[in-house]
Amino acid sequence: MSFSPALRRFVRTLAQVGLIIAIWLLATWLSQHLLPNVPPGIAGIAIALGLMALGLLRREWVADGAAWLLREMLLFFVPVVIAVVQYPALFHQHGLAILFVIVVSTALVMLATGFAVDLAWRLEKRWLRRQGGDADGEPR
Known part of the structure; x- marks a missing residue:
């Protein structure tokens, strides 16, 4: 079964937004339980940067999701x-x-x-x- 390119892109973007949300949730948990003086946004950036530096997270895995979030930022x-x-x-x-x-x-x-x-x-x-x-x- 073959999916249209638009559907594949939508699913990929949705998965990437989910990955970004997972990093945000982890950062929020860390800020609340282990690092109360570190804002979740800073912790999230540090987590993402650390994962990228270790090669565990590639830019391509979050690029479309991050671009969509930035485009739709006004809604927030x-x-x-x-x-x-x-x-x-x-x-x-x-x-x-x-x-x-x-x-x-x-x-x-x-x-x-x-x-x-x-x-x-x-x-x-x-x-x-x-x-x-x-x-x-x-x-x-």
Whole structure:
């Protein structure tokens, strides 16, 4: 019996989302029982990175599921928007403070990400030069 490519892709994506959820559940359990000071999101990233570093998890095994989750991320914010609509008095009283925190925290995250990427790029360039590449990391 042969399945259509669309059905195979759907099942593969569903399985990958399931694998991501399993990692998230493991990270949540670890955060609650063994590492109470580590947020589940950080624990999940560490678990996924560790599994990838050990060769136990390949990027292809989660790529389609992660891409789908990122594409549909807006759906995960619907409950938050509904909660905001239910409490308009909160925004009348603290709206500017909330907006300020959102803008400043977003800017800080963007700056920190930019600095981290720049540092990683410089370190990679330096490492490639030491391995025999030129300043751009290209082999000589």
